[in-house]
Amino acid sequence: MSIRRKRKIAWSYLFLAPQFVLLVAFTIYPILMSYVYSLYDWSGIGPLDDFVGLSNFRAVLEDSSFWNAFRNNMIYMFFLTVLSLPTTFVAALILNLKFLRGRTAYRTLLFLPVVTTAAIIGIVLKFIFGNDNALFNNVLISLGILKEPVGWLADPTKAMIVLIAVGVWKLFGMIMIYWLAGLQSLPSEVFDAAKMDGAGYLATVRYLTIPLLLPVATVILLLTALNGMHVFDMVTTLTGGGPYFATDMVDLYIYRYVFASGGFPQMGYASAAGIIFGLSIFALSVLLGGLVRVSGGKKARAEAGLGG
Amino acid sequence: MNRNKFILLPLLLALALTIALSGCSGSDSNANKNGNASGKGEAAATTGADSGKDPVTLEVWGRWEEMTSQINETISEFQQQYPYITVKYATVPAAQYVAQVQAAISGNTLPDLFGYNPAISTTQLSNLGVIQPINDVLTEEEKAEYYKGTWSQGYTVVNEDTYAFPLFNPMRPSMVMYYNKAALKEAGLTEADIPKTWDGLYEFSKKVKENTGGKIYGLVVGIKPQSFLSGVIMQMATAVKPEVSPADSFNYKTGKYEFNSPGIVQGLELFKKLQDEKLLHPNSLLMSYREGTSMMEAGQAVLTMDGSFLGSQLNKDKLDNYGAAPLPTLDGKPQYAAFQGESRVSLYVAKSTKHFEEAKLFLQFLKEHLYPKLVRDGIEYSPIPAVNEATKVENPIAEQALKIQSETFKLIPRPFERNQETLKVVVETSGKMPKQTLSDVIEGYLTGQIQDVNQVLTQLTEESNKVFESAIEKVRSEGGNVSPSDYAFEDWQPFTPYNP
Numbered sequence: 061m062s063i064r065r066k067r068k069i070a071w072s073y074l075f076l077a078p079q080f081v082l083l084v085a086f087t088i089y090p091i092l093m094s095y096v097y098s099l100y101d102w103s104g105i106g107p108l109d110d111f112v113g114l115s116n117f118r119a120v121l122e123d124s125s126f127w128n129a130f131r132n133n134m135i136y137m138f139f140l141t142v143l144s145l146p147t148t149f150v151a152a153l154i155l156n157l158k159f160l161r162g163r164t165a166y167r168t169l170l171f172l173p174v175v176t177t178a179a180i181i182g183i184v185l186k187f188i189f190g191n192d193n194a195l196f197n198n199v200l201i202s203l204g205i206l207k208e209p210v211g212w213l214a215d216p217t218k219a220m221i222v223l224i225a226v227g228v229w230k231l232f233g234m235i236m237i238y239w240l241a242g243l244q245s246l247p248s249e250v251f252d253a254a255k256m257d258g259a260g261y262l263a264t265v266r267y268l269t270i271p272l273l274l275p276v277a278t279v280i281l282l283l284t285a286l287n288g289m290h291v292f293d294m295v296t297t298l299t300g301g302g303p304y305f306a307t308d309m310v311d312l313y314i315y316r317y318v319f320a321s322g323g324f325p326q327m328g329y330a331s332a333a334g335i336i337f338g339l340s341i342f343a344l345s346v347l348l349g350g351l352v353r354v355s356g357g358k359k360a361r362a363e364a365g366l367g368g
Numbered sequence: 369m370n371r372n373k374f375i376l377l378p379l380l381l382a383l384a385l386t387i388a389l390s391g392c393s394g395s396d397s398n399a400n401k402n403g404n405a406s407g408k409g410e411a412a413a414t415t416g417a418d419s420g421k422d423p424v425t426l427e428v429w430g431r432w433e434e435m436t437s438q439i440n441e442t443i444s445e446f447q448q449q450y451p452y453i454t455v456k457y458a459t460v461p462a463a464q465y466v467a468q469v470q471a472a473i474s475g476n477t478l479p480d481l482f483g484y485n486p487a488i489s490t491t492q493l494s495n496l497g498v499i500q501p502i503n504d505v506l507t508e509e510e511k512a513e514y515y516k517g518t519w520s521q522g523y524t525v526v527n528e529d530t531y532a533f534p535l536f537n538p539m540r541p542s543m544v545m546y547y548n549k550a551a552l553k554e555a556g557l558t559e560a561d562i563p564k565t566w567d568g569l570y571e572f573s574k575k576v577k578e579n580t581g582g583k584i585y586g587l588v589v590g591i592k593p594q595s596f597l598s599g600v601i602m603q604m605a606t607a608v609k610p611e612v613s614p615a616d617s618f619n620y621k622t623g624k625y626e627f628n629s630p631g632i633v634q635g636l637e638l639f640k641k642l643q644d645e646k647l648l649h650p651n652s653l654l655m656s657y658r659e660g661t662s663m664m665e666a667g668q669a670v671l672t673m674d675g676s677f678l679g680s681q682l683n684k685d686k687l688d689n690y691g692a693a694p695l696p697t698l699d700g701k702p703q704y705a706a707f708q709g710e711s712r713v714s715l716y717v718a719k720s721t722k723h724f725e726e727a728k729l730f731l732q733f734l735k736e737h738l739y740p741k742l743v744r745d746g747i748e749y750s751p752i753p754a755v756n757e758a759t760k761v762e763n764p765i766a767e768q769a770l771k772i773q774s775e776t777f778k779l780i781p782r783p784f785e786r787n788q789e790t791l792k793v794v795v796e797t798s799g800k801m802p803k804q805t806l807s808d809v810i811e812g813y814l815t816g817q818i819q820d821v822n823q824v825l826t827q828l829t830e831e832s833n834k835v836f837e838s839a840i841e842k843v844r845s846e847g848g849n850v851s852p853s854d855y856a857f858e859d860w861q862p863f864t865p866y867n868p
Contacts, residue, residue, distance in 0.1 A: 103799065105473050106496060125803065190654050214653040214815050300592060303653065304812030305804075316803055319467045323487045323798030 091338075097331040104318070104327035116332035126333060128305055129313040130340070132220070136309070137288030139224045144235050144284055145277070151232070152239030153265065167240075171233035181230060182297025189213050189222055216306030219299050223307050226298065227291060235284060242276035243269070274355040282348040289341050310337045421452040424726045427479035428457045431465045432713055434677050435535070435748070438741040446733045453726050463593075473498055478718040480727050484523075484532055486712060491791045492798060494526040499716040500724070501529035505731045513752045515539065520709025521784040522791040533731045535738065536713035537749035537756070539777035541675035542705040543600045544769045545693045546682075551667040555579045562671075563696045566604075566638050569671075573647035576670050587642060588649035588669035590660025591811055597657075598806040600673045600695060601639070603776075605631025606704050607697035610862030613780055615706040617806065617829075620781045623856030625832040627806060628825035634698065636813055636821050643814045653814060665690075676773040679766030680746040692768040694776070704778045704863055709785075711751065746770065779865040781857040786868075789843065789850040796839035802831040 098117065101110040120126050151170065155163050173181070188195045189212040197209040212218045246269065254264050270277075292311035295301055301308035310333070317330040430439065436459055443455045458479075460468050466487045472478045478498060484490070493499045511519060511530075515538055519525050524532040547562060555576040563569040573586025591597050602614035608631030611621040619626040642648040649669045652660060657674060664672035665683060672678075673695060682690050697703050715734075717727045739750035743759040746766025750756055761767035783790040809825060812818040843850050860866050 104470060186654065190651055193651075209650060211650060211653060211815075214650075216815065216817055302592070302811055303815040304808060304817045306817065317799075319464075321487075321799035321803070322801055322805070324492065325470060326799050 094331040094334055097328050098335055100328045101326075102328045103324035105324065112328065116329045117336065119329060120333045120336055125305065125308070126310070126313060126336075129301075129308040129310045130337075132307060133289055133291075133309050135220065136224060136227065136291060137285055140227050140231070140288040141281065141284045143224070143228045144231055145281065147228070148232055148235040149239050151236045152243055153269075155236070156240060156243045167233075167237075170236055173230045174233040176230070178230065178291075178293040179297045181226065182294045182299075185222075185226055186213065186298055213299055214303055216303055219303060219307050223291075223295065223299060226294065227288070230294070231284070231287060235280060238276070238280045238283070239273075242273050242280075245276075246272050275352065278348065278352040278355045282345065282352060285344060285348060286341065289337075289344070423452050423454065424723045425454045425456060426481065426723055426726055426730060428455060428715070428730075429460050429465075429468070429479050429482040430457060430715075431460050431462050431483050431485065432535075433459055434680055435738075435742060438745060438747060439738060441741060442734060442738040445737055446730060449733070450726075450729060453723075453729070455730065476720060478720055480721040480723055481715045481717055481730070484712060484714045484716065486710070487798070489522055489791070489794050489798065490524065490531050490716075491522050491526055492795050493716065494529075494531060495795065498719055499531050500719040500721075501531060502533060502717055502728065502731065503530050505530070505533060505728050506735070510735075513754060515751055515753060517707060517709040517779055517782075518711055518751055520711075520782065521788055522794060523710045524714060526791075527788075532711060532714035532716055533734070534711040534714045534751040535734065536711070536742065536747075537751050538709065538711040539705075539707045540712070540748060540773060541677050542773040542776040543596060543603045543673055543695055544676050544678070544772050545671055545673050545695050546661070546664060546678060546765070546769075547671050547691050547693065548664050548667050548669070549689050549691060551576075551584050551664075551670045554667070555584055555670060557670075559691060562691075562693050564694075565696050565700045566634075566698050569638070569696045570641065570647070572671075573642060574645075577647060584667065585649040585669040586647055587671045587673075588660045588663045589639075589652050589673050590655035590657045591652055591807070591814065592654060592656050592659075593807070595657050595807055595810075596673070596675055597639070597810055599675075601632060601635035601810070602806070603703055603705055604695050604697050605629060605635050606862070607631065607699075607701040608634060610704065611860075613706045614704070615708065615780075618855075620855070620857050620860055623852050623854075625829050625836065627809075627829045627832065628822055631698070632806070633822050633825060636810060639810070640813055640821075648814075653811070676766075676769040677748065679769035680748075680763055682765055684763070687763065687765050690765050692765055692772060694772050702863060703776065705773070705776045706780045707777045708780055708782050713748070749774065778863060779867070780862075781860050781866045781868075783855050787850060787854045789848045790854050792843045792846075792848050793836070793839045793850060796842050797835055800835050800839070802828060802835070804828060 097108070099111060099113060100108050101112045101116075102108055154160065155167055157163075160166075190197075194209065196212065197206065200206040201209070210218070212222050250268055250272070251264060254268055259267070290311060291309055292315065295307055295309050295312055296315075299307040301312045314330045314333050314337070317333065318325045318327060439457055443457055446455060447453060465483075465485055469478070469482060469485065469488060472482075473496065490499070514534065518534055518538050519530065521527075524530060524534060545562070547559075549559070552558065552561075556579045557572070557575065561572060561575075563572045569587070576584055576586040589595075589597050589600065599614070602612075602617060605612065606614050609626075609629045612619045612626045612629040612631065617625055617627045617629070617632065619629070639648065643653075649660075649663060651663065655663075661672045661674050661678055661681075663669050665686075679692060695703060715731065717724065717731075721727055735752075739752060739755045740759045742748050743750055743756055744762055746761045746763030746769075749770055750759075761770065784794075806825075806828070809818060809821065809828065812824070813821045818824050837852070840850055840852060857866070859868075
């Protein structure tokens with residue numbers, strides 16, 4: 061290796077070093093220590109001297125409130141993914157049309173919710189979806205769709221629907237951009253050839269675009285699903301996990317044990333809950349990551365078929 | 369390459385300048401945000417060096433927004449009297465207070481003085497060694513001026529040492545009903561119609577809604593965090609089963625928790641009835657307590673129920689439009705709020721303070737100068753009866769609310785007076801009680817998610833007693849001499865101050 065190359069590599073590591081130190085200090089170290097804390101009955105203050113083994117894990121797994129929050133997370137993640145992926149794909153297809161004017165403006169508008177703080181969205185929407193004299197109800201009443209105000213956030217099912225809808229709206233722009241990036245990376249010769257063969261737009265989408273986008277789609281699926289597992293800020297401000305834990309999420313459940321325990325925090329218990337949740341997310345990532353690998357093979361076959 | 373340098377150099381200079389400027393402006397803007405009077409103090413502090421004493425800055429954390437104005441006024445006076453001392457007072461939002469204190473304890477960055485919070489007992493803080501005794505702030509004669517029960521184990525005192533300095537009257541806050549006179553008039557009713565019973569409240573709410581065509585509701589109470597509806601129901605419930613304390617639903621006759629007491633169940637059923645018949649303002653289910661009281665102030669509901677402190681927070685230009693009354697009870701029978709010697713609004717001195725003498729001076733100054741201001745402005749009665757009698761409350765609604773409060777509070781049995789080891793149980797249960805609280809059950813019941821409220825409250829009672837009994841067992845296993853009988857006071861007569 062030449063000296064110049066060695067020097068380049070050294071500078072690279074030097075520039076990486078601060079980020080690496082922060083990563084270790086604020087991510088890796090806390091994760092490792094949470095495994096230690098989970099074995100103790102500890103408030104977060106004072107010495108670690110009350111070893112309880114796996115009791116915290118047992119207590120979490122036996123707590124129906126934890127499973128309620130976990131179930132809510134799964135419901136939210138599922139519907140977020142199922143609703144976001146096809147709608148953002150269609151939006152990306154439309155915004156990728158060369159003849160569409162103002163594409164940049166539309167993309168910007170759709171991306172705006174992504175860069176808006178989730179906590180602020182929650183606070184504002186709490187008033188829009190309120191009961192009496194709230195904007196959403198007033199609009200529906202004036203349109204004749206409702207006769208009287210509906211408690212959107214005071215009903216467990218409706219509150220979850222509102223949360224999912226807001227989550228889809230917030231994430232829409234981001235997923236659409238992923239699709240757009242994927243669409244724009246596809247080889248144009250394939251589509252030119254299909255056009256010359258007389259293939260229509262819908263046929264092109266069905267037999268070319270979708271198969272070629274499969275690897276991208278599985279990555280987007282993975283990212284969207286993981287995004288759906290972390291929704292603390294919006295839930296806290298929009299519903300507070302209510303009504304009566306109907307929209308409680310695992311993040312909020314853990315937060316309650318650390319910062320809203322009604323006394324000294326239960327750091328050990330919260331760490332155990334965090335580990336169980338983290339392992340669940342890891343299992344999900346592995347499962348969806350497997351789909352990514354499998355779909356990579358399908359793409360190769362699709363491309364081979366086109367060449368033949 | 370040269371062109372890159374021309375771009376890079378100015379950028380780096382701009383970045384360095386920005387960092388330098390933001391560092392210079394930091395402390396001043398923080399002080400102004402917290403609304404403290406440190407500005408004058410800093411000017412005075414520079415002359416402190418002239419008076420021969422080194423300038424001292426005291427950092428104080430409080431969590432009582434309602435007294436911000438009065439304490440800042442007192443701090444200004446203090447800094448004029450002691451020019452070398454600057455006091456930086458910060459009001460920490462209640463929702464993040466415990467987390468902030470916890471982080472400060474872990475990081476050894478507690479301020480010189482900080483406020484009490486029920487979630488972190490004085491005993492816990494003393495055991496951790498983070499607070500120091502303030503025995504010589506007040507003489508024994510001065511301590512005798514305070515309300516009986518102020519100097520109680522586990523709250524202001526641990527063993528023989530005093531740790532907490534009370535700021536407010538310890539017998540607070542009681543729950544009070546407030547009404548909007550203009551809304552009352554618009555509903556065709558008068559102050560004589562303000563309900564005293566639960567049936568009366570129901571009929572009143574019906575009349576208001578009918579007479580105003582649904583424009584105004586009879587009652588609004590925000591139930592989202594933070595909410596005081598659980599406190600309201602527990603206080604009203606004492607008229608049905610007074611053995612169950614309205615502070616924590618603990619039955620001091622049997623020595624066990626009793627969330628499923630008939631008074632609480634019936635109180636919940638009352639609110640459910642109001643909700644189901646659309647007599648409770650629908651936004652009650654979405655709002656916090658303060659948002660709810662704002663709706664009463666705006667005339668969208670005639671009645672609201674809140675703590676006695678609301679009186680001092682109402683719009684001062686419209687005080688003539690409001691009134692205060694006791695909460696209605698099942699059949700108009702008396703109710704009470706429980707006092708156990710807990711001074712919920714008090715200050716500690718951190719052991720890490722480097723300015724203990726100045727902290728003591730500040731506390732002594734608060735006694736002479738803050739207490740009368742709190743009473744004058746109707747924020748709260750002071751912890752000294754003589755000051756309350758000598759000072760006129762200038763806010764008529766606050767005066768009404770404070771009068772109701774002083775008639776409501778009763779001294780109830782205190783296990784720690786019988787056996788100090790019970791304080792170890794308090795430490796052991798801290799943070800371990802069921803996370804589903806009475807407030808959560810209220811929300812679930814009013815939204816229809818809980819069908820059988822008695823069953824859920826029974827489960828809450830069982831879970832709470834399980835934690836309580838486990839804590840007693842743990843303390844005993846560690847050599848503590850405590851038993852469930854320490855919590856049962858068969859000779860107690862509710863409504864009569866308990867003095868064994």
